[in-house]
Amino acid sequence: MTRTPVNVTVTGAAGQIGYALLFRIASGHLLGADVPVNLRLLEIPQGLKAAEGTAMELDDCAFPLLRNITITADPAEGFNGANVALLVGARPRTAGMERGDLLAANGGIFGPQGKAINDNAADDIKVLVVGNPANTNALIAQRNAPDVPAERFTAMTRLDHNRAIAQLAKKAGVTVNDIKKLTIWGNHSATQYPDIFHAEVAGKNAAELIADQNWLEGDFIPTVAKRGAAIIDARGASSAASAANAAIDHVHTWVNGTAEGDWTSMGIVSDGSYGVPAGIISSFPVTTKDGKFEIVQGLEISDFSRARIDASVAELVEERDAVAELGLI
Numbered sequence: 001m002t003r004t005p006v007n008v009t010v011t012g013a014a015g016q017i018g019y020a021l022l023f024r025i026a027s028g029h030l031l032g033a034d035v036p037v038n039l040r041l042l043e044i045p046q047g048l049k050a051a052e053g054t055a056m057e058l059d060d061c062a063f064p065l066l067r068n069i070t071i072t073a074d075p076a077e078g079f080n081g082a083n084v085a086l087l088v089g090a091r092p093r094t095a096g097m098e099r100g101d102l103l104a105a106n107g108g109i110f111g112p113q114g115k116a117i118n119d120n121a122a123d124d125i126k127v128l129v130v131g132n133p134a135n136t137n138a139l140i141a142q143r144n145a146p147d148v149p150a151e152r153f154t155a156m157t158r159l160d161h162n163r164a165i166a167q168l169a170k171k172a173g174v175t176v177n178d179i180k181k182l183t184i185w186g187n188h189s190a191t192q193y194p195d196i197f198h199a200e201v202a203g204k205n206a207a208e209l210i211a212d213q214n215w216l217e218g219d220f221i222p223t224v225a226k227r228g229a230a231i232i233d234a235r236g237a238s239s240a241a242s243a244a245n246a247a248i249d250h251v252h253t254w255v256n257g258t259a260e261g262d263w264t265s266m267g268i269v270s271d272g273s274y275g276v277p278a279g280i281i282s283s284f285p286v287t288t289k290d291g292k293f294e295i296v297q298g299l300e301i302s303d304f305s306r307a308r309i310d311a312s313v314a315e316l317v318e319e320r321d322a323v324a325e326l327g328l329i
């Protein structure tokens with residue numbers, strides 16, 4: 001049976017994440033090895049020529065699943081009929097900046113794109129915001145798309161999730177395959193809280209197995225939370241291939257489901273669970289099935305975890321208030 005192609009829009013297609021992302025979408029890693037895709041590359045006018053070059057290379061791969069490529073600087077055309085939208089296009093930070101410092105530069109991008117999604121995307125649109133500050137940019141896009149169900153707007157904390165899994169696996173001396181139920185709470189920023197208290201290492205509770213509070217507080221949490229800055233310091237540019245990989249993972253898991261006995265982390269519109277104010281876009285532990293996600297409920301939150309979740313959520317509330325002040329939501 002021939003499946004109907006899925007329309008996937010990528011903004012910032014000519015940027016470094018775009019270059020690492022598009023070839024994997026076209027080769028079937030985003031949605032599945034049997035799902036044909038049409039690519040819509042949305043750029044600003046200055047980025048169109050480079051996007052055309054990338055499209056030439058995509059052609060040259062002769063990907064069996066890639067049906068057609070549209071390149072445009074017009075958001076209405078870029079999001080026309082989109083089933084999946086990856087909002088990557090935004091300025092990256094450089095050394096010495098926090099991601100929140102990008103709010104003024106990037107916030108203005110996401111209102112018009114949210115509106116264009118509202119007016120042009122397919123009814124089943126799923127949106128992942130990657131451009132920083134991702135949670136609050138996702139909030140801006142969501143608030144500008146009143147006809148789209150709020151839960152279709154998500155922000156990427158999967159890179160943090162994957163980073164935390166890698167660090168925990170190293171410490172425990174196991175492979176990443178043995179790590180389950182890791183959670184990133186809060187903002188994709190230095191205040192995020194990577195939580196190992198419910199995580200499992202080969203079926204055993206991670207915090208009890210590691211039993212090393214100094215490592216947890218002095219090494220694991222800051223290493224994960226500040227990894228983006230460490231990459232900028234080492235590479236001279238912000239994470240690209242790992243960010244693209246996380247975007248692929250995020251959407252693949254959303255569409256195809258979490259594994260039995262595991263969950264993932266996604267920035268989603270809070271319903272008030274775990275005391276996170278309803279309406280802000282915060283990272284939670286979620287399970288996914290049939291293209292829908294649910295927050296994992298009933299986890300016991302210790303005082304240690306509570307203080308860290310609250311601090312990150314307080315930052316998200318501040319960011320929400322700042323963009324409200326700027327008239328972006």
Ligand SMILES: NC(=O)C1=CN([C@@H]2O[C@H](COP(=O)(O)OP(=O)(O)OC[C@H]3O[C@@H](n4cnc5c(N)ncnc54)[C@H](O)[C@@H]3O)[C@@H](O)[C@H]2O)C=CC1
Nearest residue numbers: 012014015016017043044047089090091092130131132243
């Ligand atoms: N959530 C996460 O975990 C991560 C987020 N990021 C963020 O992703 C964003 C993109 O990073 P890079 O690809 O490295 O940046 P880049 O500078 O290489 O590429 C950005 C691209 O976006 C385009 N662009 C700018 N405004 C646009 C608009 N209004 N519409 C469409 N395209 C537009 C630019 O022309 C450029 O080609 C940055 O904000 C970065 O901080 C990066 C890594 C991880």
Ligand SMILES: O=C([O-])CC(=O)C(=O)O
Nearest residue numbers: 093132227228229238239
């Ligand atoms: O740190 C940055 O600016 C880029 C990013 O979001 C990450 O690598 O997590």
